[in-house]
Amino acid sequence: MARVFAPKIATANDLLEGDVVYFTANGVWSRLHGDAKVAHSPEEADTLLKAAEAFPLQVVGVYLADVALSESGAPQPVHFRETFRTRGPSNYFHGKQAVLSHV
Amino acid sequence: MYSYNEFDESYVRGRVAQFREQVSRRIDGSLTEDEFKPLRLMNGLYLQLHAYMLRVAVPYGTLNSIQMRQLATIAERWDKGYGHFTTRQNIQFNWPRLRDVPDMLDALADVGMHAIQTSGNCIRNVTADHFAGAAADEIEDPRPTAELLRQWSTDHPEFTYLPRKFKIAITGSPNDRAVTKAHDIGLRMVRNEAGEPGYEVIVGGGLGRTPMVGHVVRDFLPKADLLPYLEAVLSVYNLSGRRDNKYKARIKILVHETGAEKLKAQIETAFETIRSELTGPDAELVAAIEAAFAPPDFDNTRSVAFEEAVAADPLLRSFVETNVAEHKNPAYGIVTVSLKPVGGTPGDASAEQMRVLADLAERYGHDELRVSHEQNIILPHVRRADIAAVHAELKKAGLATANIGLISDIIACPGMDYCALATARSIPIAQEIAQRFDELKLEHEVGPLKIKISGCINACGHHHVGHIGILGLDRAGVENYQITLGGDGTETATIGERAGPGFSADEIVPAVERLVMAYLNLREGSDETFLQAYRRLGLSPFREALYPQEMQSHAA
Ligand code: SF4
Numbered sequence: 001m002a003r004v005f006a007p008k009i010a011t012a013n014d015l016l017e018g019d020v021v022y023f024t025a026n027g028v029w030s031r032l033h034g035d036a037k038v039a040h041s042p043e044e045a046d047t048l049l050k051a052a053e054a055f056p057l058q059v060v061g062v063y064l065a066d067v068a069l070s071e072s073g074a075p076q077p078v079h080f081r082e083t084f085r086t087r088g089p090s091n092y093f094h095g096k097q098a099v100l101s102h103v
Numbered sequence: 104m105y106s107y108n109e110f111d112e113s114y115v116r117g118r119v120a121q122f123r124e125q126v127s128r129r130i131d132g133s134l135t136e137d138e139f140k141p142l143r144l145m146n147g148l149y150l151q152l153h154a155y156m157l158r159v160a161v162p163y164g165t166l167n168s169i170q171m172r173q174l175a176t177i178a179e180r181w182d183k184g185y186g187h188f189t190t191r192q193n194i195q196f197n198w199p200r201l202r203d204v205p206d207m208l209d210a211l212a213d214v215g216m217h218a219i220q221t222s223g224n225c226i227r228n229v230t231a232d233h234f235a236g237a238a239a240d241e242i243e244d245p246r247p248t249a250e251l252l253r254q255w256s257t258d259h260p261e262f263t264y265l266p267r268k269f270k271i272a273i274t275g276s277p278n279d280r281a282v283t284k285a286h287d288i289g290l291r292m293v294r295n296e297a298g299e300p301g302y303e304v305i306v307g308g309g310l311g312r313t314p315m316v317g318h319v320v321r322d323f324l325p326k327a328d329l330l331p332y333l334e335a336v337l338s339v340y341n342l343s344g345r346r347d348n349k350y351k352a353r354i355k356i357l358v359h360e361t362g363a364e365k366l367k368a369q370i371e372t373a374f375e376t377i378r379s380e381l382t383g384p385d386a387e388l389v390a391a392i393e394a395a396f397a398p399p400d401f402d403n404t405r406s407v408a409f410e411e412a413v414a415a416d417p418l419l420r421s422f423v424e425t426n427v428a429e430h431k432n433p434a435y436g437i438v439t440v441s442l443k444p445v446g447g448t449p450g451d452a453s454a455e456q457m458r459v460l461a462d463l464a465e466r467y468g469h470d471e472l473r474v475s476h477e478q479n480i481i482l483p484h485v486r487r488a489d490i491a492a493v494h495a496e497l498k499k500a501g502l503a504t505a506n507i508g509l510i511s512d513i514i515a516c517p518g519m520d521y522c523a524l525a526t527a528r529s530i531p532i533a534q535e536i537a538q539r540f541d542e543l544k545l546e547h548e549v550g551p552l553k554i555k556i557s558g559c560i561n562a563c564g565h566h567h568v569g570h571i572g573i574l575g576l577d578r579a580g581v582e583n584y585q586i587t588l589g590g591d592g593t594e595t596a597t598i599g600e601r602a603g604p605g606f607s608a609d610e611i612v613p614a615v616e617r618l619v620m621a622y623l624n625l626r627e628g629s630d631e632t633f634l635q636a637y638r639r640l641g642l643s644p645f646r647e648a649l650y651p652q653e654m655q656s657h658a659a
Contacts, residue, residue: 016130016201018154057132060150079580081152081519084528088153089520091448091530094183094198095153 006066008045009036009075010052011085012059020085020096021059023052029059031096033086038067038075114257115217122146123205130202147218148204151523157196157204159211159218163231163249163273164192164474168461171472173214175457181207186457188442188450190514190563191270192230192474197521219257224265226256226337232274232281233475236398237437237483239429242292243300245275247393248329255330262337266344267352269337270309273302277594282476284308284317284596285568287354288336291594295323302329306336306366307358310562314598315355318363320370328374331381335374339366399469399484401432406488419494421547422505427490430483436490438468438482439475440497441504441512445541449515449533450478459500467493476565477514479507510545510552510619511537514565518558518575519582525558527575527582528608532556535612540619549619552633555590568592570634571615572599584611586618588645589637600642602649614649621648 010023021029022036030036039045045064052062065082067075077083088095122142129139143149147158159174166174174194178186181203182196189195199207211217229249236244252271256262262269273290274281283289289305302324308317324332336354343361345351358366413420428437440460443449452460460480464472467489473481485493497503506512513536516522518529533556540546555569559576566572572587583605590599606614619633625644626636637645 013150013154018150018198018201020153056135057130060136080582081525081577084519085152089197089530090528091520091534092183 005040005042006078007069007075008039008048008064009033009067010039010048010062011036011065011082012052012062015058015060019099023048023062027051029055031099033077034074036067036075038069038073039064111215112212115212115215115219118146118217118219119205119208119212122208126201126205141223143204144222145219146204146208147222148199148201149222149523151197151517151521152519152525153521154198155201155204156521157199157207157218158189158222159194159196159216160228161192161194161216161474162253163229163235163246164233164476165231165235165246166472166474167470168465168472170214170216171457171461171464173210173216175454175461177207177210178454178457180210185451185453187448187517188452188474188478188480190476190478190516190565191228192233192476193228194474195517197517222268223263224267224269225263226252226259226265226269226271229253229256230270230272230281230286230476232276232279233473233477233481234280234428234437234483235275235473236396236471237430237435238276238278238280239431240278241276241431242294243275244396244398245273245281245290245292247389247396248290248302248326249273250392250396251330251389252333255333261341265337265341266346267349269340269354271333279592279594279596280475282565282568282592282596284594285310285314285565285592286317288333289317290329293323295325299325301325304332304336306370307355307363308596309353309355310565310567311353312350312560313353313355313359314562314567315359316596316598317355318358318367320363320367328378331378332370332374334377334381335370338373338377339369343369399471401435401484402486403432403434404488405434406486409487409490412491416491418498418503418505419491422494422503423490425505425509426507432484434486434488436485436487438485438490438493439507440480440482440502441506442479442502443506443512443533443537444501444504445511445537446534447537448530449513452480456500456502459496459502463493463496477512479512506546508551508553509547510540510549510554512553513537514553514555514569516557516564518556518564522558524561525575526560526577527558527584529556529558529564529573529575532573532575532584532608532611536615539612539616543616545619545623548629549623550629550632552619553592554615565592566590567598568596569599570637571618573611573615576605578605582608584608586611586614586649588618588642589634591634602642602646603653604650617648617651618645621645 025037039048066078087097272286285308291303304321305317468482513533515529515533519525556573557564568590585605586602587599591597
């Protein structure tokens with residue numbers, strides 16, 4: 001049975017900080033999940049992954065993560081691990097959630 | 104306390120300088136991530152879920168006040184002001200930046216510490232009884248042996264690329280507080296008929312994917328034969344251990360597949376050869392190490408003021424009952440400082456708290472601190488006369504929680520709040536259980552009960568040997584918690600039994616509550632602990648408490 005394709009984004013960790021980053025449509029890396037470029041087909045996903053892998057001096061461990069799309073088309077994490085990666089640990093207000101609350 | 108000799112010092116400095124180079128070559132692109140990753144892991148640097156993590160070795164869990172203060176400084180200067188003490192008696196910093204790590208390692212080297220051999224397929228940090236040198240039930244301080252093993256295993260050419268990581272634990276007491284039966288090699292000090300101290304050697308224990316209790320391969324090994332014997336164990340493992348499958352590469356699988364008896368014979372044969380070639384460590388070295396661990400100058404004056412203070416202060420009394428253990432010197436007590444305040448993160452200490460602990464060790468504790476595998480800090484030598492003063496200082500620093508060995512003294516690995524390998528979170532579950540039993544005010548009524556939580560099958564949270572073990576899994580994209588019961592990490596080591604289907608994050612705390620309530624109803628009296636009741640009754644009444652609906656539908 002052909003599986004339904006889940007939209008995907010490319011994510012990694014920043015080489016210097018270790019923080020979670022997302023690959024954007026502008027070909028740069030962002031700290032915000034909402035900025036991530038979404039691949040809507042297996043072909044787009046391949047292209048996205050190749051493009052994202054071209055930054056070995058900026059990021060580590062690039063991979064594709066499944067997303068769901070909101071009505072406006074914005075990507076939402078599907079797996080709880082990816083949800084945690086968008087904000088940081090649950091025991092302290094550290095990591096992304098703290099940085100984002102300042103912007 | 105043992106301090107590094109010149110060889111150690113220049114070796115550690117050399118490694119830091121090397122790593123500094125490697126980091127800059129990674130940043131400028133001369134090293135790829137594939138080339139850099141094994142190098143950073145050899146220096147204790149992991150890339151986790153949200154950030155890098157630096158794992159620092161605390162050999163056999165022993166620290167002095169200068170080292171503890173330096174950990175506080177590192178936490179403040181390069182991290183977020185706290186550190187996390189682990190079940191391997193190590194400390195982890197959760198937020199270092201890549202560029203800062205060489206400076207952190209230099210700061211560690213300044214106090215004789217490092218992050219070497221905290222990762223990779225080598226002999227890892229040797230762990231020891233956290234009451235070593237202080238426990239009333241001790242035959243001998245196991246730390247000189249642990250230090251000898253550290254020197255022997257550090258950068259040992261033959262054992263740097265083992266089939267898999269290799270963990271050794273040692274206890275000097277018949278009461279095993281070091282979980283020796285769940286290590287690749289466990290050493291338990293015993294005496295022979297002539298009254299001489301030696302080791303019982305246990306091989307092939309381990310938790311993780313295939314939990315196993317180790318097998319005794321030698322009832323009594325004379326102290327002088329230790330290194331040749333361990334070389335024999337390692338050489339048999341190095342030769343026959345499986346390298347084809349990561350999940351079958353630990354020595355426990357070799358023991359299981361070969362059979363303990365046969366392996367024992369192979370070890371003995373190898374031992375005969377090695378012993379004739381290798382004449383143990385030289386006596387001078389051993390004597391120097393032993394001298395470094397000589398007991399402090401104990402002050403033997405007893406104090407009645409202490410008994411009076413305990414009688415007058417219920418908080419102090421409760422603290423002494425749960426957190427102070429018997430010392431071999433009757434004028435002293437062993438104080439365990441709980442890093443498990445209700446609602447806190449098990450094993451975390453702030454820089455401020457680390458400084459308080461360092462000050463207390465210096466002022467009242469012969470300058471010694473220990474990290475326990477249960478993620479607490481120990482002041483091993485406190486005069487009973489000073490316990491009230493220590494307690495007062497701990498209280499001010501939020502460190503006086505009187506819960507050692509009780510239901511809220513939970514081991515929890517970092518889980519999916521930090522760990523890249525995790526399948527679910529552990530910390531919030533520990534926090535919720537502690538909060539729930541605090542609301543119920545039942546903790547002291549329930550008595551000794553060890554809950555241990557791991558966020559994946561690797562079992563860093565030792566869940567298999569928890570009286571109640573909790574394993575966090577990912578079941579079809581949802582966090583799910585599996586319960587094991589009846590585990591035990593002491594000299595009567597047992598792997599817990601799986602109780603049944605897992606629970607969701609919302610259901611797990613009520614499930615634990617049902618278990619504990621069932622125990623309170625089932626026990627023969629308040630002297631019968633949870634583990635004893637479980638051993639007497641078996642799984643089924645506890646299963647009924649865990650799955651009431653299932654039981655109803657069976658009855659229908
Ligand atoms: S048990 Fe798993 S989740 Fe927990 S620290 Fe170990 S590897 Fe990470």
